[in-house]
Amino acid sequence: MSFRPGQRVRTGLRTTDGHTRLPDYARGRIGTIFRNRGSYPIPDELVRSGHASDQPLYSVRFHASDLWGEDAGAHDVYLDLYESYLRPVAE
Amino acid sequence: MTHDDHPTSAMTRRVAALERTLVERGTITNEAVDDVLDLFTRKLGAHHGARYIARAWSDEEFRERLLEDATAVVREYGYDLRGATHRELPFLRLEVVENTAQVHNLVVCTLCSCYPIAMLGPPPRWYKSVQYRARAVREPRAVLAEFGVQLDPGVEIRVWDSNADCRYLVLPRRPQGTDGLTESELASLVTRNSLIGTAQPLEEVPA
Numbered sequence: 115m116s117f118r119p120g121q122r123v124r125t126g127l128r129t130t131d132g133h134t135r136l137p138d139y140a141r142g143r144i145g146t147i148f149r150n151r152g153s154y155p156i157p158d159e160l161v162r163s164g165h166a167s168d169q170p171l172y173s174v175r176f177h178a179s180d181l182w183g184e185d186a187g188a189h190d191v192y193l194d195l196y197e198s199y200l201r202p203v204a205e
Numbered sequence: 206m207t208h209d210d211h212p213t214s215a216m217t218r219r220v221a222a223l224e225r226t227l228v229e230r231g232t233i234t235n236e237a238v239d240d241v242l243d244l245f246t247r248k249l250g251a252h253h254g255a256r257y258i259a260r261a262w263s264d265e266e267f268r269e270r271l272l273e274d275a276t277a278v279v280r281e282y283g284y285d286l287r288g289a290t291h292r293e294l295p296f297l298r299l300e301v302v303e304n305t306a307q308v309h310n311l312v313v314c315t316l317c318s319c320y321p322i323a324m325l326g327p328p329p330r331w332y333k334s335v336q337y338r339a340r341a342v343r344e345p346r347a348v349l350a351e352f353g354v355q356l357d358p359g360v361e362i363r364v365w366d367s368n369a370d371c372r373y374l375v376l377p378r379r380p381q382g383t384d385g386l387t388e389s390e391l392a393s394l395v396t397r398n399s400l401i402g403t404a405q406p407l408e409e410v411p412a
Contacts, residue, residue, distance in 0.1 A: 135316065135368050135369050137315050137316055137366070137368065139315070139342065151298060151300075151369075151370070151371045152297075152298055152370070152371075154297065154369070154370040157369070171369055171370055171371065173300075173371070178343075181342070181343075182343055186343070187344060187345070187346055187362070188361075188362075189345050189346070189361070189362035189363070189364060190361070190362070190363050190364070191342050191364045191366055192363060192364065192365050192366065193366045193368075194366075194367060194368065194369035194370070194371045195369070196369065
């Protein structure tokens with residue numbers, strides 16, 4: 115599953131039992147793909163075995179209100195997230 | 206100050222004991238430790254990032270290339286803009302994000318303290334603090350105000366939470382009235398915090 119800029123995605127609620135680069139505050143949230151940042155060994159696997167397959171990394175834009183609720187400010191938070199953290203959202 | 210007055214003296218003694226033991230066992234050498242200290246305290250630092258910004262302010266084509274693919278530009282010129290290699294400190298990917306009249310960028314790493322060390326030096330204590338990491342993504346405007354950065358209400362704030370394989374450097378706005386400055390004078394306006402987004406560049410060349 116690869117994503118394109120502008121596509122809406124939802125982050126997983128739980129991606130791994132151990133190490134992950136998906137922060138708690140961004141779990142189960144809807145954002146928009148901003149850019150592809152290349153492919154890298156997925157850290158969630160890398161820390162377990164020292165080996166990991168490459169995964170695309172995406173810069174994903176989240177509106178503050180989608181992270182913190184309606185009374186949040188108007189800023190956007192851009193997070194770099196690996197492909198397996200993301201699911202497509204029906205358009 | 207006597208050694209015992211120093212708040213970190215217990216830790217300092219512990220580190221010294223550890224170094225002595227490792228050197229005695231032949232695991233490391235004093236020279237290797239000195240090289241690492243020299244790298245982090247002197248060779249790496251915001252003066253490198255500042256050179257990049259000054260060049261971008263002076264050379265439109267360079268600025269465009271930096272915004273398009275900073276990784277390629279740094280690979281070509283070295284992290285110090287003078288051909289330094291990345292042998293001792295590789296980083297995978299760099300993105301430069303530009304402040305404009307409409308947009309202000311702020312960099313944080315909520316999971317730890319990731320940032321482009323080669324071009325900024327070791328992260329300051331506040332960058333690693335739980336408070337900054339928690340608040341930068343939640344209430345950046347308030348955090349910026351506490352750093353003395355007052356933004357017009359209409360300015361869009363973009364917070365870059367860099368916790369993966371990509372590092373971020375802010376391209377601050379060039380201060381007004383700096384048309385006659387040389388590139389090295391321009392670089393002296395660029396502070397570490399202005400490369401993170403928690404300050405504007407200086408407006409005058411420091412004395």
